[in-house]
Amino acid sequence: xxxxxLHQSYLNRRSNSFRSPTSLDSSVDGSGKSLIAVxxxxxxxxxxxxxxxxxxxxxxxxxxxxxxxxxxxLYSAPFRPDLPVKHLDVHTIGRNLDPxxxxxxxxxxxxxxxxxxxxxxxxxIRPWPHPNPVEVMKAHGIIERVQKEQKTIFGMKxxxxxxxxxxxxxxTFQALHLTGVVHxxxxxxxxxxxxxxxxxxxxxxxxxIIAKSGLRTIHVGIDQRMPNTWEDRSKLEVFxxxxxxxxxxxxxxxxxxxxxxxxxxxxxxxFDEIQNVKWFGTVSVGILAHSGNAEEMVMSMDKRKEMExxxxxxxxxxxxxxxxxxxxxxxxxxxxFNTLPYAGKSAVYIDDVAAVLPQKLEWSGFVLNSRLLxxxxxxxxxxxxxxxxxxxxxxxxSPLSLLKDPSMVEPLGSCGRQVLLWWLRVEARxxxxxxxxxxxxxxxxxxVAAKRTPWPDVPPEPPTKKKDQMPLSQGNTVVVIxxxxxxxxxxxxPKRRSKKNKHEPRPTDTTTQVYSSSSKxxxxx
Amino acid sequence: xxxxxxxxxxxxxxHTSPVDMKIRSCLSAILLFLFFSASSSEQNVRxxxxxxxxxxxxxxxxxxxxxxxxxxxxxxxxKKLLQKDPRCLTHMFAAEIFMHRFLLxxxxxxxxxxxxxxxxTPIYPTCDLTPTGLPLPFxxxxxxxxxxxxxxSNWPYWNRTEGADHFFVVPHDFGAxxxxxxxxxIERGILPLLQRATLVQTFGQxxxxxxxxxxxxxxxxxxxxxxxxxxxxxxxPRSIFVYFRGLFYDVNNDPEGGYYARGARAxxxxxxxxNPLFDISTDHPTTYYEDMQRAIFCLCxxxxxxxxxxxxxxxxxxxxxxxxADDIVLPxxxxxxxxxxxxxxxxxxxxxxxxxxxxxPTEVILRKQRLLANxxxxxxxxxxxxxxxxxxxxxxxxxxxxxxxxxxxxxxxAGGKELNWTAGPVGDLKPW
Numbered sequence: 001x002x003x004x005x006l007h008q009s010y011l012n013r014r015s016n017s018f019r020s021p022t023s024l025d026s027s028v029d030g031s032g033k034s035l036i037a038v039x040x041x042x043x044x045x046x047x048x049x050x051x052x053x054x055x056x057x058x059x060x061x062x063x064x065x066x067x068x069x070x071x072x073x074l075y076s077a078p079f080r081p082d083l084p085v086k087h088l089d090v091h092t093i094g095r096n097l098d099p100x101x102x103x104x105x106x107x108x109x110x111x112x113x114x115x116x117x118x119x120x121x122x123x124x125i126r127p128w129p130h131p132n133p134v135e136v137m138k139a140h141g142i143i144e145r146v147q148k149e150q151k152t153i154f155g156m157k158x159x160x161x162x163x164x165x166x167x168x169x170x171x172t173f174q175a176l177h178l179t180g181v182v183h184x185x186x187x188x189x190x191x192x193x194x195x196x197x198x199x200x201x202x203x204x205x206x207x208x209i210i211a212k213s214g215l216r217t218i219h220v221g222i223d224q225r226m227p228n229t230w231e232d233r234s235k236l237e238v239f240x241x242x243x244x245x246x247x248x249x250x251x252x253x254x255x256x257x258x259x260x261x262x263x264x265x266x267x268x269x270x271f272d273e274i275q276n277v278k279w280f281g282t283v284s285v286g287i288l289a290h291s292g293n294a295e296e297m298v299m300s301m302d303k304r305k306e307m308e309x310x311x312x313x314x315x316x317x318x319x320x321x322x323x324x325x326x327x328x329x330x331x332x333x334x335x336x337f338n339t340l341p342y343a344g345k346s347a348v349y350i351d352d353v354a355a356v357l358p359q360k361l362e363w364s365g366f367v368l369n370s371r372l373l374x375x376x377x378x379x380x381x382x383x384x385x386x387x388x389x390x391x392x393x394x395x396x397x398s399p400l401s402l403l404k405d406p407s408m409v410e411p412l413g414s415c416g417r418q419v420l421l422w423w424l425r426v427e428a429r430x431x432x433x434x435x436x437x438x439x440x441x442x443x444x445x446x447x448v449a450a451k452r453t454p455w456p457d458v459p460p461e462p463p464t465k466k467k468d469q470m471p472l473s474q475g476n477t478v479v480v481i482x483x484x485x486x487x488x489x490x491x492x493x494p495k496r497r498s499k500k501n502k503h504e505p506r507p508t509d510t511t512t513q514v515y516s517s518s519s520k521x522x523x524x525x
Numbered sequence: 526x527x528x529x530x531x532x533x534x535x536x537x538x539x540h541t542s543p544v545d546m547k548i549r550s551c552l553s554a555i556l557l558f559l560f561f562s563a564s565s566s567e568q569n570v571r572x573x574x575x576x577x578x579x580x581x582x583x584x585x586x587x588x589x590x591x592x593x594x595x596x597x598x599x600x601x602x603x604k605k606l607l608q609k610d611p612r613c614l615t616h617m618f619a620a621e622i623f624m625h626r627f628l629l630x631x632x633x634x635x636x637x638x639x640x641x642x643x644x645x646t647p648i649y650p651t652c653d654l655t656p657t658g659l660p661l662p663f664x665x666x667x668x669x670x671x672x673x674x675x676x677x678s679n680w681p682y683w684n685r686t687e688g689a690d691h692f693f694v695v696p697h698d699f700g701a702x703x704x705x706x707x708x709x710x711i712e713r714g715i716l717p718l719l720q721r722a723t724l725v726q727t728f729g730q731x732x733x734x735x736x737x738x739x740x741x742x743x744x745x746x747x748x749x750x751x752x753x754x755x756x757x758x759x760x761x762p763r764s765i766f767v768y769f770r771g772l773f774y775d776v777n778n779d780p781e782g783g784y785y786a787r788g789a790r791a792x793x794x795x796x797x798x799x800n801p802l803f804d805i806s807t808d809h810p811t812t813y814y815e816d817m818q819r820a821i822f823c824l825c826x827x828x829x830x831x832x833x834x835x836x837x838x839x840x841x842x843x844x845x846x847x848x849x850a851d852d853i854v855l856p857x858x859x860x861x862x863x864x865x866x867x868x869x870x871x872x873x874x875x876x877x878x879x880x881x882x883x884x885x886p887t888e889v890i891l892r893k894q895r896l897l898a899n900x901x902x903x904x905x906x907x908x909x910x911x912x913x914x915x916x917x918x919x920x921x922x923x924x925x926x927x928x929x930x931x932x933x934x935x936x937x938x939a940g941g942k943e944l945n946w947t948a949g950p951v952g953d954l955k956p957w
């Protein structure tokens with residue numbers, strides 16, 4: 001039974017304590033001690049009996065109520081083995097207890113025993129056991145400093161600046177792609193200079209996106225507009241990249257040039273790996289040549305599986321572009337994307353629903369030391385053509401045209417075995433529209449009346465009247481519906497507090513009905 | 526020394542030639558100094574040598590400084606115990622077994638007891654394990670007594686000094702008090718027969734009955750191969766601020782709390798369980814060693830006894846140990862400057878642990894990490910097989926060597942007796 005077990009354990013533990021006083025306080029005055037000992041013995045027996053009756057150790061409560069002081073001082077006197085255990089309390093205790101006086105007397109006379117007392121001690125808890133924000137910030141500062149020290153000792157000795165070159169133009173998916181590049185570059189632990197070349201002139205649209213990165217940017221505009229076919233687009237992109245390289249040459253930027261196409265995806269290891277380049281390096285690029293049609297994708301996947309089953313000896317077409325090495329890790333050639341499976345089925349126009357294929361060698365798979373582009377740089381290798389005298393009309397397809405000897409290229413990423421970035425081209429329909437700056441400024445150009453208005457309290461408004469009102473009101477435009485739901489739930493808030501489970505409404509009153517329909521609407525979306 | 530061109534000096538070199546020579550010599554001296562300081566500072570950048578009288582001692586070589594004679598006891602005192610339970614080789618008290626093996630093949634061992642400075646008794650008192658692996662100390666006093674009776678009757682060297690030039694390895698919870706409960710251990714005190722001998726033990730607490738003044742504190746045994754198998758590259762950034770894994774409450778032996786660890790571990794839990802800087806829990810993760818290498822501070826609070834293998838693990842993995850144990854005596858305290866390496870927090874200050882740790886200046890923290898990175902520190906904490914220079918075995922021998930030469934007064938006059946062979950609880954007097 002619980003009562004007896006508690007009492008048993010209580011007695012057992014206390015019986016232990018009675019043995020120890022013989023060794024500890026041998027030198028205490030005999031007579032004084034016996035009186036005190038008798039007194040405590042009697043008190044102890046009394047407390048035992050009362051606890052037996054009550055069923056719990058009541059003495060804690062007694063002391064809690066009698067002696068509790070303000071909670072600022074949470075120190076509790078340590079347990080002395082020769083005294084009964086009553087005066088211990090986990091949370092609050094006062095310093096002015098009788099046992100405390102006895103304790104100091106006993107401590108002064110017990111010479112050999114240590115300052116540290118054996119036995120039960122209180123568990124000290126401060127009044128507000130939660131983190132202090134100032135200290136948390138200090139701790140993070142310490143962590144940062146330690147990590148910086150680690151980096152200087154074990155990590156990179158000196159890091160070069162990363163010069164990112166991005167050709168872009170304003171279109172629906174620009175914000176989608178460019179935001180990805182913004183975040184990747186913001187995460188790079190090295191210095192970054194971002195050269196953004198824009199077709200159709202430097203616009204505020206692009207400028208706003210790149211300004212959000214907080215990086216040092218060079219925004220260059222060229223007058224030509226981006227053409228509508230993939231082939232022409234890639235040609236213009238080459239021209240734009242060369243413009244950017246001219247900027248590098250003129251400004252004498254010192255670092256490693258990499259080509260961050262706006263729809264590509266970069267891994268952070270890519271930026272660490274390119275720090276190892278001496279003059280001209282190449283990495284493996286994963287090619288995601290998808291078609292917009294999901295069914296066709298699945299069909300082509302099945303077909304490929306069948307083909308693979310038949311010809312198991314032949315290696316499947318790896319969608320990777322990058323360096324090819326022999327067994328001694330020397331560059332012997334390049335893996336190029338196999339366009340044969342897509343012959344005749346690739347996209348021509350930018351918004352075609354078909355696979356978008358890359359060029360033979362994509363620019364994004366190459367990185368170069370910016371000193372190659374300078375007019376005069378010490379130790380510039382002889383196998384590099386002078387950039388200033390590059391003739392674009394001869395057709396520059398890949399950065400290899402900048403070199404006289406393409407075999408001097410350094411393969412990175414364990415000789416191309418690591419795929420460090422992915423190439424993807426996804427664009428919206430040609431006639432797709434998007435709000436400038438992706439900010440919904442009323443009025444929207446396209447408004448469609450909602451066919452059903454399931455909220456009986458909110459009267460349906462005709463679309464024409466509400467052109468000059470803020471979208472937060474009860475318009476029934478396509479975009480506004482979530483706001484309306486928010487508004488509806490706002491009204492219902494006080495009633496809903498009583499309900500615990502959001503997704504099990506009881507149809508007792510109309511308010512809950514409204515909410516249930518809105519939650520269903522949520523699920524449908 | 527480059528010949529400085531006259532144009533460097535300015536105009537009219539002919540008039541100022543003595544000054545010229547002085548300036549030239551000064552400049553060349555400065556250049557030389559800078560050159561030498563640059564070359565030597567490069568080595569100091571990564572680790573810092575524990576310099577000074579305390580730290581250099583770690584690299585002392587004990588060979589030639591002392592001679593140890595190993596008594597030949599019947600195997601019931603050592604080998605048979607190990608055969609009965611081979612778990613004794615892997616638990617944290619395994620230092621007694623490995624010390625024996627080390628001494629048998631060490632160059633300090635001598636077969637001639639007359640020229641020996643120290644005498645070692647190969648006895649494994651901590652090798653009586655429960656089914657769950659915890660050592661029972663109840664028979665250890667009797668075993669020790671029986672061993673001492675054997676050596677005193679078969680060899681004259683014990684009676685010569687009554688054990689003052691003998692040393693024993695007693696790595697149990699409270700050393701030679703031979704009990705796991707502190708109150709009982711204090712009550713028993715050090716075994717009366719061992720009161721003149723030097724004790725090599727893991728327990729150390731100032732002004733405690735179970736720590737004799739001349740004792741040598743050693744680290745508990747931690748398996749070196751197991752730890753070395755879990756090393757991660759040092760450039761992985763340390764991102765955990767404070768790390769601890771272990772019990773906070775021992776619900777089996779101390780259900781109400783307050784006894785275990787004198788309430789210090791419970792205080793750590795109650796105050797910091799909500800603090801994201803403190804990665805503390807009772808889990809047993811498989812990545813325990815790897816996590817320690819990703820932490821800046823590792824808590825080493827006391828448990829039932831003030832010492833724990835966490836200290837060894839923290840030192841090996843470069844995590845600054847935060848020692849929460851009042852009056853603790855750390856291993857090799859005369860050779861290792863623990864105040865410069867670890868952080869000491871009084872048990873009453875545990876609720877302010879976060880304030881204390883965040884207010885340590887960054888430079889101090891970096892210096893502590895540099896000292897910890899010193900390989901001689903890590904070596905001194907380990908018991909590798911086979912023994913390597915600078916490891917814990919050698920530090921024990923260094924400690925013994927520092928106590929030499931023995932004072933003449935330890936040699937008793939013929940027939941003199943200082944120890945009381947019948948002291949202690951009655952149960953200890955039974956033969957083993």
